[in-house]
Amino acid sequence: MLPDPRLADLPLVVALLALALWLIATRHDRSAIIGFTAYGLIVAIVWVRLGALDVALTEAALGGIMGLLLLMAAARLGDAPDGPPPTWPLRVLVGLLCGAVTAGLAVLVLTLPEPAPNLVAAVAEQQSATALKNPVAAVLVAFRAVDTLLESAVLALAVIGLWSVGADAAWGERPRALDSDAPDPALVLLARLLPPVGLVVGVHLFWTGADHPGGPFQAGALLAAMVALVWLARLGAPPPVRSRLTRVGLMLGPLVFLLIGLAGVVAADAYLAYPEALTKPLILLIEAAKTLSVAVALALLVAGPPALPRARP
Amino acid sequence: MTLAAVLEPWLAGPRAAELLFPLLAVPVLAALLAPLLGARGARLLALGSLLLGLALALAAAAALLAAGAPLTYALGGWAAPLGVELALDGPAALMLVLTAAVLVLVGLHAAGEFRVGAAGRRVTLAFWTLLLGVWAGLNGLYLGRDLFNLYVAIEVLTFSAVPLVCLKGGAAQLEAAFRYLLFALLGSALYLLGAGLMLGLHGTLDIGQIAAALAGGGADGSATGAVRSGSLAAVVLMSTGLLAKTALMPLHLWLPPAHGGAPAPASAVLSALVVKGSFFLLFRLWLDLVPDPGALHIGLVLGTLGAFAILLGNLMALMQARLKLLVAYSTLAQLGYLFLLFPLAAGPGGGPAATAALLQVVSHALAKAALFLLAGRVQVAFGHDRLAELGGFGRALPMTLVVIVLAGLALAGLPPSGGYLVKSLYGSAAGAEGWGWRLVLDLGGLLSAAYLARILAVAVRPAAGGTAAPHLAERPGGFGLLVPGLLALAALLLGLLPPGWFALLDVGRAEMASAAAVAGAMRGALAAGGFWSSTGPVLTVALAVVLFIAAGQSAWQRRVGALGRGLAGVEGRLREWRVAGALLLAILLAQALAVLT
Numbered sequence: 040m041l042p043d044p045r046l047a048d049l050p051l052v053v054a055l056l057a058l059a060l061w062l063i064a065t066r067h068d069r070s071a072i073i074g075f076t077a078y079g080l081i082v083a084i085v086w087v088r089l090g091a092l093d094v095a096l097t098e099a100a101l102g103g104i105m106g107l108l109l110l111m112a113a114a115r116l117g118d119a120p121d122g123p124p125p126t127w128p129l130r131v132l133v134g135l136l137c138g139a140v141t142a143g144l145a146v147l148v149l150t151l152p153e154p155a156p157n158l159v160a161a162v163a164e165q166q167s168a169t170a171l172k173n174p175v176a177a178v179l180v181a182f183r184a185v186d187t188l189l190e191s192a193v194l195a196l197a198v199i200g201l202w203s204v205g206a207d208a209a210w211g212e213r214p215r216a217l218d219s220d221a222p223d224p225a226l227v228l229l230a231r232l233l234p235p236v237g238l239v240v241g242v243h244l245f246w247t248g249a250d251h252p253g254g255p256f257q258a259g260a261l262l263a264a265m266v267a268l269v270w271l272a273r274l275g276a277p278p279p280v281r282s283r284l285t286r287v288g289l290m291l292g293p294l295v296f297l298l299i300g301l302a303g304v305v306a307a308d309a310y311l312a313y314p315e316a317l318t319k320p321l322i323l324l325i326e327a328a329k330t331l332s333v334a335v336a337l338a339l340l341v342a343g344p345p346a347l348p349r350a351r352p
Numbered sequence: 353m354t355l356a357a358v359l360e361p362w363l364a365g366p367r368a369a370e371l372l373f374p375l376l377a378v379p380v381l382a383a384l385l386a387p388l389l390g391a392r393g394a395r396l397l398a399l400g401s402l403l404l405g406l407a408l409a410l411a412a413a414a415a416l417l418a419a420g421a422p423l424t425y426a427l428g429g430w431a432a433p434l435g436v437e438l439a440l441d442g443p444a445a446l447m448l449v450l451t452a453a454v455l456v457l458v459g460l461h462a463a464g465e466f467r468v469g470a471a472g473r474r475v476t477l478a479f480w481t482l483l484l485g486v487w488a489g490l491n492g493l494y495l496g497r498d499l500f501n502l503y504v505a506i507e508v509l510t511f512s513a514v515p516l517v518c519l520k521g522g523a524a525q526l527e528a529a530f531r532y533l534l535f536a537l538l539g540s541a542l543y544l545l546g547a548g549l550m551l552g553l554h555g556t557l558d559i560g561q562i563a564a565a566l567a568g569g570g571a572d573g574s575a576t577g578a579v580r581s582g583s584l585a586a587v588v589l590m591s592t593g594l595l596a597k598t599a600l601m602p603l604h605l606w607l608p609p610a611h612g613g614a615p616a617p618a619s620a621v622l623s624a625l626v627v628k629g630s631f632f633l634l635f636r637l638w639l640d641l642v643p644d645p646g647a648l649h650i651g652l653v654l655g656t657l658g659a660f661a662i663l664l665g666n667l668m669a670l671m672q673a674r675l676k677l678l679v680a681y682s683t684l685a686q687l688g689y690l691f692l693l694f695p696l697a698a699g700p701g702g703g704p705a706a707t708a709a710l711l712q713v714v715s716h717a718l719a720k721a722a723l724f725l726l727a728g729r730v731q732v733a734f735g736h737d738r739l740a741e742l743g744g745f746g747r748a749l750p751m752t753l754v755v756i757v758l759a760g761l762a763l764a765g766l767p768p769s770g771g772y773l774v775k776s777l778y779g780s781a782a783g784a785e786g787w788g789w790r791l792v793l794d795l796g797g798l799l800s801a802a803y804l805a806r807i808l809a810v811a812v813r814p815a816a817g818g819t820a821a822p823h824l825a826e827r828p829g830g831f832g833l834l835v836p837g838l839l840a841l842a843a844l845l846l847g848l849l850p851p852g853w854f855a856l857l858d859v860g861r862a863e864m865a866s867a868a869a870v871a872g873a874m875r876g877a878l879a880a881g882g883f884w885s886s887t888g889p890v891l892t893v894a895l896a897v898v899l900f901i902a903a904g905q906s907a908w909q910r911r912v913g914a915l916g917r918g919l920a921g922v923e924g925r926l927r928e929w930r931v932a933g934a935l936l937l938a939i940l941l942a943q944a945l946a947v948l949t
Binding site for chain 2: 125129132133136137139140143147150151152155156157158161162165181182183184185186188189190192193195196197199200201202203204205206207210211283286287289290293294297298300301303304307308309310311312313
């Protein structure tokens with residue numbers, strides 16, 4: 040038995056700090072990325088320890104994709120030559136400035152009111168109106184629906200922005216950033232075994248999100264990871280950017296959300312409000328469309344801008 | 353029933369607040385639909401929805417005037433702090449109308465260039481979709497009053513604005529866009545950190561509720577000292593992030609390459625509107641959220657940075673070798689004027705300062721959109737925008753030169769332009785003790801006149817190779833002058849609007865008394881004495897610059913040139929990542945010291 044149960048978290052705290060320092064100190068892209076991925080995993084465990092399962096799931100799902108993306112980018116870029124090292128006065132100055140900002144933030148965090156004023160009671164009180172048992176879902180799809188709507192629009196716009204950096208000649212083609220000449224047989228095996236499981240877990244995360252931790256963002260991120268795995272193993276290929284079906288999949292989530300929100304002014308007396316009798320089915324419809332669009336958007340972001348096929352020797 | 357009777361409940365009745373959400377929903381809906389329609393459809397949809405949006409913005413402004421008090425709308429029927437509310441007051445209505453008007457005009461101007469036949473599918477689809485995204489983000493920033501909702505609006509804005517920079521797809525443009533993305537995301541992270549701390553301190557993100565709690569009028573009594581200083585520190589974090597996004601010098605490493613390298617209509621939107629979005633949020637934070645900001649020293653910090661931006665930005669504009677970069681550096685200087693708001697609003701007669709800052713937003717948006725479109729016209733006509741090789745371009749394109757001069761005069765602050773109103777209102781807010789700020793205002797105006805004169809001198813001198821005018825790669829149509837001409841005239845004649853119209857700004861902020869302030873500033877501005885005292889020095893400096901350039905190379909001119917190169921070297925260092933990063937931290941700490949001591 041430990042004298043204080045909080046001591047059990049000590050290894051987590053030490054690992055987090057050590058990794059954070061390692062991330063700042065290391066000079067090599069690859070080791071920084073591996074450190075960053077590990078850092079994300081530990082942060083996810085910390086969220087579990089804090090009882091924020093929704094955040095933990097998102098962190099783990101997105102952290103995995105991020106690590107993959109960064110590793111691929113680093114492999115393509117190679118080791119970039121470092122510029123001239125900063126002069127000593129600049130180093131000392133930056134160190135002092137960083138130290139002062141960190142100290143200020145530490146003092147600030149320590150003086151935060153305890154317990155923090157929060158909206159937990161208000162959410163619990165009003166949650167029944169949303170027909171959802173998961174308070175996080177109630178905040179995302181009802182109380183702060185506009186933020187969720189705009190966030191999913193950001194994802195869709197980010198894909199259009201990414202596509203726009205492709206070459207003119209390649210417009211309409213499919214993304215090829217994940218293409219490799221001969222994928223590793225182990226990867227191919229993984230890409231055959233994992234996606235069926237991932238699909239089931241993803242759909243479960245979406246379905247359970249109404250009442251338990253989970254929801255469209257976590258489910259979409261997991262599904263996107265499965266799709267990216269299939270593309271990496273060349274068991275399938277990203278659709279061309281001219282495909283209208285892909286674009287519909289990308290935009291469907293925010294579009295359905297926005298149109299139901301606009302209908303609310305007639306049906307429920309306020310924009311982004313749901314009529315009482317239809318609350319549950321409408322929310323389900325919104326979340327299903329959002330899961331699809333999040334998965335499509337994240338997978339397309341991993342796949343890169345449209346490109347012409349590489350010339351074969 | 354007539355149309356007016358049908359619209360009555362929205363324009364002057366109980367349903368007025370229902371106009372707020374469509375102002376956000378229309379651009380978002382259009383941006384989501386545009387890629388589904390393809391490049392051709394996206395262009396038509398964007399133009400159509402922009403016109404609809406302008407009508408909506410005007411309707412909202414009319415409804416606000418009719419109501420005489422701010423309109424608020426609780427989305428989903430959930431009131432703050434649980435839900436998110438939208439609100440419309442005078443400044444927000446002004447920004448909505450300005451944004452819709454500038455976007456419609458720039459959109460009409462760009463309709464010929466950004467179509468499938470001329471620019472290709474990639475550029476056409478991306479330009480119009482992202483333009484709609486920029487519009488959605490900006491409208492969200494104007495209407496929002498919830499710190500996290502505002503964060504999401506900033507993200508919509510950033511993710512739409514960054515790809516606009518590299519639509520041309522050159523290596524330099526891609527690098528500029530990447531620089532912009534990284535620095536803007538750094539700003540977002542700082543903002544989000546501050547907003548999160550604010551939630552932990554107050555349990556609400558609503559600006560009005562936080563302000564009430566800090567002022568001691570909250571439901572749970574007055575805020576304790578620790579909560580108050582914590583809140584100020586959170587505002588400082590958010591403010592620093594927003595300064596990076598606004599590119600206030602010396603945090604400007606991303607702006608010159610981004611605004612100088614984007615296609616001209618995109619530069620016009622980025623310079624006229626996008627950087628003002630983050631400024632508008634700074635306006636809200638320091639004037640609406642922080643109680644009694646005049647008692648803090650924050651005005652001194654932000655005002656000093658603003659003065660630095662005015663002087664260095666103008667000097668750098670004077671030395672640029674490319675026309676578009678000259679216009680981009682002029683933006684950096686003009687952004688500086690916005691930040692004189694913070695010291696001057698805190699002074700004893702500070703009322704007109706807020707009016708001046710908002711009018712500076714309007715005036716600069718109109719004049720700078722015109723200048724970027726004209727710079728693009730020159731670039732298309734000659735195939736480049738290098739000033740050294742543009743000698744005599746005014747002979748080839750006389751009307752273009754005339755419109756450039758009109759827009760430039762508005763920036764230099766000649767009556768009755770918006771720039772004149774800004775200087776006059778800031779001047780009266782500064783009063784006798786604020787002579788330092790007034791000096792900066794006057795020097796800024798003279799330096800703007802100097803770079804305008806430099807363009808003029810280049811335009812009329814004989815071209816290289818002894819011909820009268822440089823070779824035209826492509827003669828631009830006269831129709832392309834319509835929009836820049838309208839924008840430039842609007843900026844130049846802003847002061848002639850009936851002063852009563854400026855009362856729109858005062859809805860919800862009666863202390864500004866804009867209508868009376870503008871009437872006061874214009875009184876005597878056009879009489880012989882007043883006109884000469886504001887115009888004379890500008891004309892003298894302009895004449896001196898023209899003579900200096902015409903005189904050729906003498907020993908003392910080379911010395912001036914060497915001084916300029918030294919200054920440019922220092923400014924170049926400021927745009928290095930390491931230096932800009934250190935400056936960001938230093939500015940963060942300076943603001944923290946200013947509010948906590």
